[in-house]
Amino acid sequence: MGFTALAVLDRAYRGAVEGQYFDALYGVQEFHALLGRIDLALRGLAVTLAAPEGGYRPALDIGQSTFDTLPDYRGSVQRMAEEGIVVMADEGDLVRLGFDPAKVVPGVQVVDTTELATRWPDYDGVWFL
Numbered sequence: 001m002g003f004t005a006l007a008v009l010d011r012a013y014r015g016a017v018e019g020q021y022f023d024a025l026y027g028v029q030e031f032h033a034l035l036g037r038i039d040l041a042l043r044g045l046a047v048t049l050a051a052p053e054g055g056y057r058p059a060l061d062i063g064q065s066t067f068d069t070l071p072d073y074r075g076s077v078q079r080m081a082e083e084g085i086v087v088m089a090d091e092g093d094l095v096r097l098g099f100d101p102a103k104v105v106p107g108v109q110v111v112d113t114t115e116l117a118t119r120w121p122d123y124d125g126v127w128f129l
Contacts, residue, residue, distance in 0.1 A: 002035070002036035002037070003035045003036040003037070003124050003125075004036060004037040004038070004039075004122070004123045004124050004125075005031070005035070005037075005038050005039070005123055005124060005125040005126065005127055006038075006039050006040075006041055006119070006120065006123045006125075006126045006127070007024075007027075007028045007031075007038055007039065007040050007041070007127045007129055008041045008043060008126060008127065008128050008129065009024055009025070009028075009040065009041070009042055009043070009046040009049075009129045010042075010043045010044035010045070010046050010128075011044065011045060011046055012044075012045040012046045012047075012048050012049055012073065023073070023076075024129040025040075025049075025073060025076040025077065025080070026076070027129070028040050028080070028085070028129070029076070029080060029085070032085055037086075038085070039085070039086035039087070039088065039123075040077075040080065040085060040086065040087045040088065041088045041089075041090070041111075041116055042077070042087065042088065042089045042090065042093075042108075043089075043090040043093055043113075043116075044090075044093055045093075045097070047089045047090055047093045047094045047097060047099065048097065048099070049073045049074050049076075049077045050077055050087070050089040050094070050104040050105050050108045051074070051094075051099050051103070051104060051105070052074075052078075052103065052104070052105050074105070077105055077108065078105045078106075078107075081105055081106065081107030081108050082106075082107060086109065087105075087107065087108045087109065088108070088109045088110075088111045088116060089101075089104055089108050089109070089110050089111070090111065090112075090113050090116060091110045091111060091112050091113070092112070092113045093113075094110065
């Protein structure tokens with residue numbers, strides 16, 4: 001089957017302008033394409049990226065300039081799930097932050113924290129982003 005890794009993301013926000021060049025979710029997609037199977041686990045505040053939010057497009061105004069090429073993290077999670085990348089969200093963190101685990105982006109698997117940890121030996125590597 002080739003190389004497999006679990007990418008664990010626990011911070012939802014990684015910067016605005018700097019992140020437009022290479023964000024963690026883009027990295028997961030690229031490594032998935034290059035190395036084989038890379039699954040994504042969202043925990044902590046990163047589970048908010050699995051919450052559907054229609055029509056949001058990030059933009060940042062600095063003086064008279066508008067940066068509208070910023071990463072759309074929620075959109076990235078949705079595209080990853082649609083493209084068949086395994087995306088999991090920690091159920092306990094969803095509940096703790098006030099989200100309904102039944103109302104996540106379609107294709108995202110809601111997984112108990114303990115169950116997620118028991119999956120780690122199934123991977124060649126576990127990466128914390």
